Amino acid sequence: xxxxxxIEFEExxxxxxxxxxxxxxxxxxxxxxxxxxxxxxxxGKSTLVTILCGLVRATRGTVRxxxxxxxxxPRESWRDHLGIVAPxxxxxxxxxxxxxxxxxxxxxxxxxxxxxxxxxxxxVGLDPERKTQVRGFxxxxxxxxxxxxxxxxxxxxxxxxxxxANLDPAGQGWLEELVGGQRRAGKTIVLATNDxxxxxxxxxxxxxxx
Amino acid sequence: xxxxxxxxGAVFVKDLRxxxxxxxxxxxxxxxxxxxxxxxxYTIGPYRIAQADRPYLLSALLWIVIFFAAMxxxxxxxxxxxxxxxxxxxxxxxxxLVVWGGxxxxxxxxxxxxxxxxxxxxxxxxxxxxLSVGGLIWILLAGGYTxxxxxxxxxxxxxxxxxxxxxxxVLSLPLLLPLLIFVxxxxxxxxxxxxxxxGSALRAVVSLGGVMTIVSIVLFxxxxxx
Amino acid sequence: xxxxxxxxxxxxxxxxxxIGVIIWAAFFYAPAAAGFKGxxxxxxxxxxxxxxxxxxxxxxxxxxxxxxxxTRSMADDVRAEVASSLGLLFAILATVTGSIFAxxxxxxxxxxxxxxxxxxxxxxxxxxxxxxRAAVADPERxxxxxxxxxILAFVTVPFLVFVVPRIxxxxxxxxxxxxxAKIKMGSRMFEVLMGSxxxxxxxxxxxxxxxxxxxxxxxxRQQEVL
Numbered sequence: 033x034x035x036x037x038x039i040e041f042e043e044x045x046x047x048x049x050x051x052x053x054x055x056x057x058x059x060x061x062x063x064x065x066x067x068x069x070x071x072x073x074x075x076g077k078s079t080l081v082t083i084l085c086g087l088v089r090a091t092r093g094t095v096r097x098x099x100x101x102x103x104x105x106p107r108e109s110w111r112d113h114l115g116i117v118a119p120x121x122x123x124x125x126x127x128x129x130x131x132x133x134x135x136x137x138x139x140x141x142x143x144x145x146x147x148x149x150x151x152x153x154x155x156v157g158l159d160p161e162r163k164t165q166v167r168g169f170x171x172x173x174x175x176x177x178x179x180x181x182x183x184x185x186x187x188x189x190x191x192x193x194x195x196x197a198n199l200d201p202a203g204q205g206w207l208e209e210l211v212g213g214q215r216r217a218g219k220t221i222v223l224a225t226n227d228x229x230x231x232x233x234x235x236x237x238x239x240x241x242x
Numbered sequence: 243x244x245x246x247x248x249x250x251g252a253v254f255v256k257d258l259r260x261x262x263x264x265x266x267x268x269x270x271x272x273x274x275x276x277x278x279x280x281x282x283x284y285t286i287g288p289y290r291i292a293q294a295d296r297p298y299l300l301s302a303l304l305w306i307v308i309f310f311a312a313m314x315x316x317x318x319x320x321x322x323x324x325x326x327x328x329x330x331x332x333x334x335x336x337x338x339l340v341v342w343g344g345x346x347x348x349x350x351x352x353x354x355x356x357x358x359x360x361x362x363x364x365x366x367x368x369x370x371x372x373l374s375v376g377g378l379i380w381i382l383l384a385g386g387y388t389x390x391x392x393x394x395x396x397x398x399x400x401x402x403x404x405x406x407x408x409x410x411x412v413l414s415l416p417l418l419l420p421l422l423i424f425v426x427x428x429x430x431x432x433x434x435x436x437x438x439x440x441g442s443a444l445r446a447v448v449s450l451g452g453v454m455t456i457v458s459i460v461l462f463x464x465x466x467x468x
Numbered sequence: 469x470x471x472x473x474x475x476x477x478x479x480x481x482x483x484x485x486x487i488g489v490i491i492w493a494a495f496f497y498a499p500a501a502a503g504f505k506g507x508x509x510x511x512x513x514x515x516x517x518x519x520x521x522x523x524x525x526x527x528x529x530x531x532x533x534x535x536x537x538x539t540r541s542m543a544d545d546v547r548a549e550v551a552s553s554l555g556l557l558f559a560i561l562a563t564v565t566g567s568i569f570a571x572x573x574x575x576x577x578x579x580x581x582x583x584x585x586x587x588x589x590x591x592x593x594x595x596x597x598x599x600x601r602a603a604v605a606d607p608e609r610x611x612x613x614x615x616x617x618x619i620l621a622f623v624t625v626p627f628l629v630f631v632v633p634r635i636x637x638x639x640x641x642x643x644x645x646x647x648x649a650k651i652k653m654g655s656r657m658f659e660v661l662m663g664s665x666x667x668x669x670x671x672x673x674x675x676x677x678x679x680x681x682x683x684x685x686x687x688x689r690q691q692e693v694l
Contacts, residue, residue, distance in 0.1 A: 048606070087330055089608065111334045122327040126260040138252035139336035141245060165263070181331070395620065399613050403603040412599050416592035417620055419585075420627040450627050457623050461616045464537055468612045 035100035036063025036218045037113055037188045039084060044093035046079055053079050056093070059238045061220055063188075066211065068234025069224040075240035077224040081118060081193050084222060086110040097189075112140075115182035117175075118193035125167035129153055129177050130160050133184055142185045152180040157206065171198040179207070183214075190214055193224040208233065246340060253336065253344025257319055258351070266322075267352060270315030275360045278307045279367065288369030300370045301429035304361070305422060309389070309415075311356060316393040317410040319345045320401035329401075338463040342394065346458075349397075350390035357382050373435030377444075381432060384444055385425040388451035392417050395458045398465045421450055483674060487667045490660065498660040508572045511565055513660050517668035519562040522590055524672060525555030530622040533615035545611035546687065548618060549601070550679040554672065556594035563587050586628050593621040 040060045046053040053076040061067035069077050082088040084095055086107055097105040097113070105113065123132045130149060137145035150160045156176040166174060175198045182190060192211070196204050211233055214221060225231060261267055282303055291299050323329040332341060361382065364370060372378050393414055400409045428443030494513035501509035532547035566587065567577045578584065600617055604610035 082330075085334065087333060114334065116331070116334060118330070120327055121330040123331065124256065124260060124328055125326060126263040127256070131256075131259070135252055135256045136331070136335050139249045139332075139340060141249065395616075399600070399617060400603075402609060402613055403600065404605040405603045407603070409599060409603055413596045413617060416589055416596055417624050419589055419592070420624055424627075446627065450624070453623050453627075454620075457620060461537075461619060464612055465616050468609050 037105070037220050038062040038098045039095065039189065039220060039222070040098065041084060041095045042093055044080070044083060044090045044095070046076065046083060046088070047091045054240055057238060057240065059236070061222060061236065063218040063220050064215055065235045066215060066221040066223055066233050068231050068237045069222065069240065070226060070231060070237060071240030077240060078118060078120060078193055080238075080240065081116075081191050081222065081224050085114055085116055085191050113187055114189040114191060115185065115187035116191040116193070117178045117182045117195050118191070119197060121178070123166055123174070123177060123181060126165055128163050128165055129158050129180075132166060132177065133181060136181055137184055140185050148184060152184045155183070155210075156180040157203070172200060172203060175199055176203065179210070183210075187219075189220045189222070191222045194226075195223070196225070196227055196230055204229070246343065249336060249340040250343030250347065253341055254347040257344060257348040260322075261348075267315040267318040270318070271311045271352060271356050272359070274314040275307055275311040275356055278310065279360065279364060282307070283367040286368070288367070296371070297430045297433040298426075300368055301433060302426045303368070304364055304370070304429065305385075305426050307360065307364070308353075308357065309418065309422060311360075312353060312389055312393055313411040313414060316349050316352065316390070317397040317400060319348050320397040321406070324401045333466065338466045339459065341466060342398070342458065342462045345397075346391055346394045349394050350387055353386040353390050354383070357386060370433065372433045374432045374437070374440065377432035377437070377440045378429065380444060381425060381428040381440065381447070384447045384451060385421065385428070388421050388447055388454060389418065391451055391454045391458060392421065395454070395462060395465065398462060402465065402468060421447065424450065480674065483667070483670045486663070487671065490664045490667045493660045493663065498657045499654060501654070501657060505572055508569060511569050513664045515562065515565040515569060516661060517664045518558050518565060519587065520665055521668050521672045522555050522558035522562050522587070524669065525551045525558060526590060526593075526622070526625075528676070529555060530618050533618040536611055536615045542607075542611065542687070543684070545615070546680055546683045548615060550676060550683055552594055552597050552618070554675055554679065555590070556598070558672075559587060559590045559594060563591065589628050597621070
């Protein structure tokens with residue numbers, strides 16, 4: 033494993049057909065750091081996250097992933113290095129928790145898939161033996177499962193878009209522990225949030241204006 | 243290669259499992275095929291067509307039923323990913339060609355399942371005499387594959403469109419026109435027991451399927467990642 | 469710049485005179501071909517070049533689409549869109565002129581002759597292409613999905629043009645370059661036809677450059693509004 037990944041982005045701008053979301057956003061986040069993206073609703077936090085993880089192209093500006101001394105990682109391979117939790121990204125409702133994770137483990141080619149899936153589920157406090165389809169989950173349980181999916185393959189970069197949404201106080205405490213642990217393990221974390229407590233986890237901050 | 247197959251297989255199994263639990267595509271294709279078959283069988287029946295016209299007309303009707311049934315449900319695999327907001331995670335987790343391979347396999351299996359039920363029913367209800375049953379199976383397999391590979395890439399395109407409406411059939415049918423002609427000629431040839439006619443139609447279907455496969459492999463990432 | 473513009477001015481006038489001469493020659497210089505009803509053969513001087521331009525536009529659109537997928541430059545998307553819209557116009561004209569001829573020669577406007585099938589195919593493709601463009605809101609996504617569709621359509625053309633006519637029998641008069649690679653046409657007729665092909669190709673190039681310019685300005689203005 034390399035010495036972690038640094039993400040640098042410069043003068044990003046995004047325009048959807050008629051609407052300018054943001055004009056010029058720059059920043060950088062390295063291993064063991066948490067970049068907190070804040071801003072009011074509609075200021076483009078989630079859009080910025082989708083651009084940083086490579087799902088959406090920016091109208092202008094550049095994003096770079098650097099892996100220690102190995103240099104730049106091409107855009108097509110970003111996805112091998114990242115895990116993500118976002119409100120607009122769902123899991124498969126017709127599958128149960130374990131089936132969902134097993135699927136993502138298989139398409140990612142994760143080793144020891146079965147063991148990793150179970151460990152991941154237990155880590156977020158879900159019972160691997162429960163055969164309920166995700167559509168029967170409460171929003172909090174769904175959120176926990178999404179987090180389990182994001183950390184399943186132990187990625188070097190973690191995108192957390194409103195990770196604490198719908199979590200109970202116990203869940204939030206456990207999330208804080210998780211983020212702290214990931215940070216100490218040298219992971220690069222991008223956190224989009226409006227929660228004052230979560231903002232404090234940030235080691236640096238990008239504030240978007242509405 | 244093995245890794246690709248295992249990953250594509252995972253996408254296929256996932257789609258099949260979801261489909262078995264919701265049955266949206268199965269119902270759409272199956273019900274469409276059965277209602278149309280019932281309508282044809284009721285209005286035309288086995289005896290209204292002159293003996294000489296039967297191989298050709300019955301082949302044409304059979305494939306028209308299959309084609310329109312495909313139009314009713316084969317876009318499902320991609321559209322569902324977008325509509326239920328699962329596409330983003332899939333995009334970030336799986337390689338593009340893995341997704342394409344899995345969906346293609348799914349569409350192919352759905353089509354062949356449809357044919358397994360529809361074709362025997364059609365043969366019985368319409369009194370369709372097929373001299374070379376083996377030839378018919380080859381035509382159904384090759385035609386089903388080419389139909390699946392074409393609809394897979396078109397489904398991927400329309401899933402990315404903001405307003406879909408009848409877009410799937412509007413975009414698919416022109417691309418499927420040559421295939422439709424080939425499979426109808428091929429089915430007619432196997433019904434009449436003409437090995438030569440069946441062979442040339444089969445070659446045309448297979449080469450069309452091959453070309454579509456290659457072009458899809460090249461173009462799919464551009465559609466999926468856009 | 470000014471010399472380029474004046475050269476364009478001159479070329480425009482040459483084109484105007486050229487097409488004027490062709491129209492005159494089609495009616496007064498070339499003889500009516502034997503074996504055709506009355507003066508009906510004269511439509512060939514317009515029908516064939518129009519059909520040729522419809523095909524040429526399709527080719528241009530496809531090349532521009534491939535370039536777009538490589539360069540991701542909006543100028544290539546403009547080229548693809550403009551070529552397709554001109555292609556649609558000429559495909560409609562070719563269908564109408566062909567249909568008139570078919571009515572006079574064979575007594576019916578339409579009979580699914582292989583050439584009529586291929587022009588219908590072109591029409592369907594163009595219609596589907598614009599339906600797809602209309603259904604996608606994001607400009608970049610619209611450009612790449614349309615480009616992919618255009619290429620998909622292009623690879624099915626050879627099957628329609630070369631394979632289908634082998635299976636079906638055609639009423640259509642022999643094409644200019646027929647199986648025996650011989651020109652079965654009076655020399656005067658041949659001269660006018662070739663002249664007309666050149667003239668219509670020139671007309672296409674002119675329309676294409678003007679329309680590209682207009683479309684680029686239109687898109688730039690749309691962006692300025694934001």
